[in-house]
Amino acid sequence: MTDTAVPGQFTLVLHSHLPWLSRHGRWPVGEEWLYQSWASSYLPVAQVLRNLAAEGRSHLLSLGITPVLAAQLDDPHCLAGMHHWLGNWRLRADEAAMAGNRALGHYEHRLATAALADFEQRWRHGGSPVWRELIDAEAIELLGGPLAHPFQPLLDSRLRSFELTEGLADARQRWGHTPSGIWAPECGFTPGMEATYAAAGVTHFMVDGPALRGDTTLGRPVRDSPVLAFGRDLQVSYRVWSPKSGYPGQPQYRDFHHYDHETGLKPARVTGKQVAGPDKAPYDPDLAATAVRRDVEDFVRTVRERLIGESARIGRPALVVAAFDTELFGHWWHEGPQWLEQVLRALPEAGVTVGTLADARARGYVGEPVPLADSSWGSGKDWRVWAGEPVRDLVELNAEIVRLALDTLDKMRVQADGVRDPVADQLLREAILAVSSDWAFMVSKDSAAGYARDRAHQHAHAVREIAAAVTGGQLAKAGQLAAGWYAADGLFPALDARRLEGPV
Template sequence: MSASRQPVPGQFTLVLHSHLPWLANHGRWPVGEEWLYQAWAASYLPVFAMLRRLADAGMRDQLSLGITPVLAAQLDDPHCTASMHEWLADWQLRAMIAAGDGGPTRHELGTREFVAADAALADFETHWRHGGSPQIRALASTGVIELLGGPLAHPFAPLLDARLRQFSLREGLADARARWAAEPTGIWAPECAFTPGMEVEYDAAGVRHFMVDGPTLRGDTALGRPVGDSDVVAFGRDLTVSYRVWSPRSGYPGHPTYRDFHTYDHLTGLKPARVTGRTVPAEDKKPYDPERVDPVVDRHVDDFIDHVRRRLVDESARLGRPALVVAAFDTELFGHWWHEGPIWLERLLRRLPEAGVRVGTLDSARRDGFVGAPVDLAASSWGSGKDWRVWNGPQVDHLVRLNAEVTETALEAVDKLIEPVAPGAAPGHRGLRNRIADQIVRETLLTVSSDWPFMVSKDTAAHYAVDRAHKHAHATREICDAALRGRTGLAGRLAHNWSRADNLFAGLDARRLYTAAPPEGTGA
């Protein structure tokens, strides 16, 4: 365990990116809503509980927490909250089956899981039954976190039509204001994707800082950097530190003592094994033993703190001024992928100050001057190769073409459906709201989600991803076709039924495609 040590120069910032695609009413198992409920139970519940404890202890500016609008919508959705409650009860039932299925190992597994499910159910009933927004709003008000926003439906922004890209960003920030009564000044752009000129769009939308991957700043992530001629600051992920945790070859979650993510009990779906070894077959993995975990977590906390301290000292010496170290991860790593991750995270945040490390957010880093000289950024992402190949490579060329065709069809239709109130009227004056146009834009944004090409490129439920992209593309085309052929009644019915199917972003207003001013709010 870390002892108190002399302070080191600079600041450490932890950034978490919380995201899942829209899954409600699009299948349950093996891909679909189950994914949401697993992440909710294993990651969002314990991470938020940890943040409440830190806030109660008076700790402030502990991390920058990104929550995408599409995930926020699911955490607030009545169907999702009711189904999550049922899922937690089902977890208890599965644990009871394991406990009563014979044999000391399975009895221990079932008993342990029942206790965990019972605690999760109590937490959910106490804090989450009215959705995620009350939780998020309360945490933000304590100052323990900085909230990061993002565009609607998580598009790969550089490949998106510029008008739709700007609209998606403005609407996403408005959605954050409506849900959380908060004004995010920073964002985690989907996939950390960037193309030159986006900094101007960020500036216009009120974004003051955003995340990129380390190589985008050519590995020099020790300070935030204003981009181009703007005042918008790019912060880069420090890979030297971040990969201590999330490296496929040597990251902490692969330790033999930790619970294995990939090995399931086929009867109950519970996870009974520890990692044991990287090359050990599932059937030969040893039973998970929580009693072995505690000292390993402590060693990994101390190891991470040691690396942060050394990195701050070395980078501050190189710069001749206090440096910044930013470690950034998907929130779902902590608990869902790495079972022990939330325990590690809380111990880390509590011990960093004891170890002489100043902790802050991206916002506090920008305010306190951890910013260097301006830089021109190249096109980039945090995907394979740090370029765009995951989202526009040969394996997803069919989705790239689909997205371009659907976007063109949608924008042409919306341009015809929403006309200026009079010749020469200001761009933002577009008459009455048009629900048909709203749904066309909504389905288009769901079509171009970055999740679908990612899942295809990584061969992770690729069939599901292709099906989802084509389903939303079909909805877009179907509504556009009816509207442009003058079949307004049919177009209205189609738009209404497709809208009911997802119940997503009810406040989206297609008229705001025609204004550069930030929208007032999209609603929940």
């Protein structure tokens, strides 16, 4: 039975992103991270959206897919690696069963077999056909973003503009659709970026709730621009996932951190936050399924109450936006895709209007302009994760590398004859990889910090040696270096340095 309709609109936003991992290590950080997220999140989340679309449901959520992730989901090397990984997953499940853990082994075997069939049927030619089917069916609104996920507030304005316009063009190339909305990397913002967005054709973007002083009930034009900032409702979002609580930490759900080291499988449920890994209870899918139903009911109740309360507070129908990393659903929270599918069915049945950010804009969920200030969705909601003392060296490295790359490209421009130059293209490609926001994030959070620093310095080294060859007049050497780096970092083959704005 449908509950009484409530005022306003609920919007779910998912942000899908991983840094460029192809050919840059395998384990414990590298391609394994990509394949785990692909198998655990991207495959099942796409299946959930297909299931709902097949029921005639549309405008389900706004899905951000960063260009650098999209590039990996289309990359032939990654596609082959993923197929191999899925086969290996099934073998590991069989090993668990033969080693005596029959319940775990059989459960994992079923999951791996289904994932392998799904991948072979739908994904072997890349992720683009999968996402395009959902975009064309209007099941989702696609959100785009800058090419390699830079922390934009700290980025040179020329490179910031280039990454954004090229990121939107990359989306059109893959999916036949240019996003009008974006997920700003790390929700990072500094005044003036709204003008860059407007110039690129972006009509709306995401910020975290505190950037709007917690009033996220309406999209807000930024200063005197037509570009809307939509804010994440922390009260609702933290119900699912927060630094200290949320559904995935409940005792019945699968424990993310505890592994069976022989097979790499996860045999336990959370059990209790103070319970050591070996002492945790075995995972029980039926027990977890019951918990999913409980938490779906809780979330629907939370959204209804929030919409009713906020609509009454502002005197008009309110917007509630919950936003999460896509990788939460399946990778971090094993039961997340189940919960997602049930929630997207249950909300309309409970009288909640579900729509995308574009729907909110079209339906007039727009308030007064806001003088948006420096902000992010990181710790402290400021820039400390990407600009704080622990990553001061990376901030300085980024500034040096961007300056070197742009200066070298400007000199090459003087000598250019109008023909596309693969050396210039690779120089620019390595520079944007060097300034990915992921490296500083991983260092600040002490998550594979050594790998992150190595990656930043590796791409910086590529820029330095290509630039040195160019400025030293060693053009043949520069060509050889560029070709060598392209073999590892050949993402965005359409990237063309000639489209970079010249110096002001």
